[in-house]
Each structure stands twice: as structure tokens, then as C-alpha cells.
Amino acid sequence: MNRLVETIPPSAIRAINDRKRADAIDLGLGQPLLGPAMEPLRSALSWVARHGCPYSPNAGFPELREAIAQHFGYPGLDSADSVCVTVGSQQALYLPIKSLIDPTQHEALVITPTFPAYQKLCHLEGVPVREVALDPKTGFAPDAQAVLRAVTERTRLVALASPCNPTGRVWPESELRALCRGLLALPNPPYLLSDEVYAELYFGAERPASPAHFYPHTLVASSLSKSCALTGLRLGWILGPQAAMKVMWKAHQFVVSCVDTIAQRAALEIFANPAILGQHRPHYVAQREVLLSALRQQGLSAVEPEGSFYCLIRLPEPWTQRSMDAALHIMETENVVTIPSSVFGVEGFLRVTFVAEPSRIEEGVRRIRRALLREAASTIGVAGLC
């Protein structure tokens, strides 16, 4: 067997998910409640009825790659040659880690807490990886200086997610510019892998900034999965400078040949009617409010999400260093699924999704408080939770 593949640690999120009961209130993974717009899918099928279902070119249909490049309009990444259409954003993260890093010389730097995909992909490819942790005391506020302090001459790629799963934090443009200024001043500026899969699900007045607007070594990974309730369509993309893209295309071509033609034709329809990309945002704004208001009512403290569909609840004593125990306790005693923050590289929190029926969110939060409080009361006799 390949040792790197064999030794990837099993997914803790999956282990938790496997233990859930059928009637659980599931605030764990978060499958979109809304259905996808069907018209682009129907239109894609009509195209197949007329043209058959041929391969696309390896990197994707040129007209789709052009549409994606034009839609985002990042300077220097504004043509089909800057785009590879990928199997969801997962493959969009895989390609740069596979292709752009020399494992014998370089390393990747991952900003945590974060979804552990980047580190596991580095493990899979034998790429050394280090983490730089944002501060839980600030609610994981984006911090350019902290990241810059962690960069070394070996750092070839920095992975940054904004909006971030699990923190829900968005990098403000000023902080992102400070980060990029610092990176650009380095003798060998690393790639900045900007994971923008939640870019359409933001709750501030403005769309989250992308470093691709001011850092020429940015690679943008994203997909239709979250914005359009199309997680199963596996339609993602990576944008990047052409020298990088040429190497990523090679890996892409040998790993999967190309992406599903039906998914690509549907994506072309969506980019021709880009209002579809933002259509679900009001729903997520409302769902977030349901969760935050339930947390307030129950006296639970949380990091207020600025984007994504997740929220970190702060654990009270005696749970602050035992998030896995807390999640299992809540599952066993109250039948609610939550994800411990230890999975994302930090202690002291539970991640919950607000993609669930409002009444289930409210009941779930009541039960979470009851489970945490019961233990707090019985163990250390403290009733206050915040």
C-alpha cells in the first residue's frame, strides 16, 4: 500500500456522524434545505439531447472557463486560460497542493481553525505542513501579522478560507491587504490559496474581499456547492496565474480527465444568469438569525458568523478543554449532533450549522444548553453558562 494514503487519520466528523441516531436533531454537517434552481439543469439536459454527452477539453469547456473568469474579473485571471473546472472545490484544493509544491523543499502553511481538508491533502501528497492558529480570545479574528510571523522561506503556499468554516469569520479587506503586502515583500512570495466556497453566503453589507484583487500569486478555489444547493453536482473551479495553471491542468487531466459535461453545461447557464448565485443568501441570513436568537435566549455565547452556514458555540466549564467529550455527551443524552472544535485544531467550542428547520434549531439549542448545564451543575455546581 501507499504509506501516505494508508496513514491519513480517519475523519472524526465522519466518526461522529456514524454514531448519530436516525431521529437525531442534526446540527452537524448541514445539507442545504433549499432545492437547487432546476432550470439550468433542464437546460443542460436539452443540450445533451442535441449534442450527445461528449468529453469537454480537460480543463473544461472554454466557454465556461471564460464565463467564470469574466464573472469574477480578477486582474490577470480574466481569461479562460486562468481557469480549471474541477470536481467540486475539493479537487480545486487538491490540484495546487498536488502540483505546485515540491515536497522535498517546500511546505504549506494553514491558517486554523479550519476545515481539515488542506492538512489531509498535504499528508496525502507528502507535503510538510504547519499551522498558524488565530486567537480564540478574539473569536478567531483574522490577523495578518500572526500569519506573516509564521511564514518561512520554505512556505510555498498559504491556505486561507474566507468566509471560514468553522469560525464563520470573514477577512476584512484591510487585513487581507496587510497580509498580501507582507507576502509580496518576501523574496519568494508564496501562493495564497483562497478558499472562497462560502463567498456567496455572507452576512455583512459587503461581499467578502478576495485577495485575487490585489495579490498576483492568489489561487481561488470555489464551487457551486454551497451557493446554489448543488453539493452533489461536483462543479468547482480553481483560478490562478497561467504558469501555475499549466501544471495543475496536467495533474487534473491524469486524475479525472475532465468534469461531467452535464454539470458544466448547467454551470454555464448559471453564470449566464448570475443572480442565481446569490439567490439563496436571504434564506441563510434568516437561518442565522434563528440560531443566534436561540443562543441568546438560552444564554449561550458564540462567535457571531459573518459568513458560511456554521457557528462556533463557546463551551462552558467543565467542557472548555473537552469538546469531543461535550459533543458525545450531547449526542448521548440529548440526541443532538454537533461537531467538536478539536476536529478543526482548537479546543473550547462546538460547531453547529444553522441549515436545519427553525424549530429543530431552537429545540437543538435548548437541548445543548440542558446537556451542558446538567453536567456543569452536577460536576462543579456552577449554573451560569456564559
Add this chain to the structure above:
Amino acid sequence: MNRLVETIPPSAIRAINDRKRADAIDLGLGQPLLGPAMEPLRSALSWVARHGCPYSPNAGFPELREAIAQHFGYPGLDSADSVCVTVGSQQALYLPIKSLIDPTQHEALVITPTFPAYQKLCHLEGVPVREVALDPKTGFAPDAQAVLRAVTERTRLVALASPCNPTGRVWPESELRALCRGLLALPNPPYLLSDEVYAELYFGAERPASPAHFYPHTLVASSLSKSCALTGLRLGWILGPQAAMKVMWKAHQFVVSCVDTIAQRAALEIFANPAILGQHRPHYVAQREVLLSALRQQGLSAVEPEGSFYCLIRLPEPWTQRSMDAALHIMETENVVTIPSSVFGVEGFLRVTFVAEPSRIEEGVRRIRRALLREAASTIGVAGLC
């Protein structure tokens, strides 16, 4: 950059394809002429209208994996746990090469001539690879002893395609059994990666045998691409023993998460009506006859294909060691696209597809003869071509 990705040799087939003129007679790649059955696709879309478009489990929907396992009914590979649904057969070839071979200890053995995907995937993953060539004098007849002589104690995986692209040869069951008997007698029997992507396109009385019926270390890679004119659907699968499957699932999950839900629901419909899988075979039987009859008329000799939709034409002098020159000469002087056998690791042949309009095939073959003959006459004054 990653040195392995960067140094994969560029595709010669692609280079030839890039030089073709818009009005060329293209006997190069072979895109199916028939359209796919639309009903399974429509049915998949109705499923999405009812259920949304969620992720499937990483390895694929259990009901699809079960249907695939049941359809083939290979001993020991007869449950969902023996299957991973992949992004076409390309990813089905990638997974074992990525996951099951320790590049520091093992090597892969590839039976040639063959489509160069296996060797390039080995290159991508740093896996040492050797080739064992079948004999052009026998028309590349399958030869168990030749393969067994090439196996060493380092051989962890043997890649075998039947029907084979480009030779069109099918391994007879007796020869396949001889190969498997020899492999099984080794102290450490290697995996046998059986590429069965053309299994539905056979021209003998019987379906090509699969080694999965009598060799327990078989991995079967296939897809809906060729049988169902669904190259663009990217719906493939790999079947294998569970110990191997568990490691391949890991790589699969991190590289692409899972395969397109719409493609999987369509595949489920197809396996529920498996007659669809063989529906296009009569068409390919007829197309093959068009090509062989045109070749006979023009006095060109070929390896008669027993499967696939390709055929190797024997090159006459002065071309026998210059297949690339021959293909370029034919393209330049007669505007016909063919693929030189050098691309597949052997000299002396041109690969042509018989997936083209019959009149184009006939005209293409006339022109091929004219180009080869003209040169033969002008260079060495020999008119006979066979």
C-alpha cells in the same frame, strides 16, 4: 512545482489533434456517433427535483454500488463494499496506482502496446513502471508466458486491458487463466488491474472474460463512457477486494469527495435496465465491418479488432519504423487524422477509429492508402502495400 507533475511528457495524441484542420477526416480519437439513452438522464433529473442534489457517500450511493456489484457478480466482489464509484475510468485507474503501490519498494508492470494512461499515472505518483511488449508479428496476441516472464518480486500491480486500445485484441479465457494461474503461484501475487472499459464493445461470439472470475487479486476498472456514449458523464467504477478498496476510498475521498449525484442516479437507472449497456454493440459491429471492408478494398493489412472501436493498420515500407512521420504525412497531404503506434509504445502501425460516418471511413482509408503509396512509390519504387 511538483517535479513529478511537471515532468509528465506532453500527450502526443493531443499534439496531433491540435494540428488537425477543421475539415479533416478525423479517424483519431473517436467520439461516439450515437446519442446516449436520454431516459436515465431525465429520470436522474426528476430525482433531483424531488430530493435536491446532495452529496452521495464518498464511495458512491450504496444502492448504485450494490447494483454494480450484483450486475457483474464477480466472486468475492459481490457487495457494495467492493465498489468505488469514480470520475470515469480514468480516476478508476488512478486510485489503485495512487493507493496500492509503495513507490519505494514496488513497481507496476504494463502490458503494451496500450493506451499510455497507466505509465503516466505511475509517473505522476513516482511509481517505478516497466513494460512487457506483446509481439507485433502475432498481431499482439495475448501471451500469458511473456507477461509472467516479466513479473519480478517487486511487481505489485499488472495492468491489462481487454479489449485493448489500440490493438483491439481480447484476452481469450484460456490465456487469461494461464496468466492468473502463474500469478497466483507467486509468493506475493500482485494485483491485476483489469481495464474493461471496452467490455461491451466486443465482436466475437462471447463477452470478453474478466480475470475477476478466477483471480482474487483482480481490480476491475470500467465506466459508462464507451458502452453508452456517455464519455462526458464521467461515471466509472473500480471493483476490488475490500482491503484494497478501503485504502482507495481514502484517496478518492480527499481527491474528489464523491462523484456527481446526477450521473450516479442516471447510472442507477442504467443498471436497473442493463440492456442499455449492450444497446450500441450492433452499431459498432457494423462500423467495424465498414472499416475492415474498406481496408480490404484498398489492400491495406490490419490487426482485426476483437473489441474496442479502434484498429491498427500495418504500415508498409518505408514507414514501418516511422509511424509518427506517417501520421503527419497523411495529415498534411490527405487531411486525415490517424494516431501513430509509437504513442502506444510500438512501431509499425497506425491506429484508426471506426467511429465515424461510413462514407468518411471509406474516403479516409482511400486517402491513407494514397498517401502511403505515393511515398512508397516515390521513395523506393514499390507499389505493393501489404
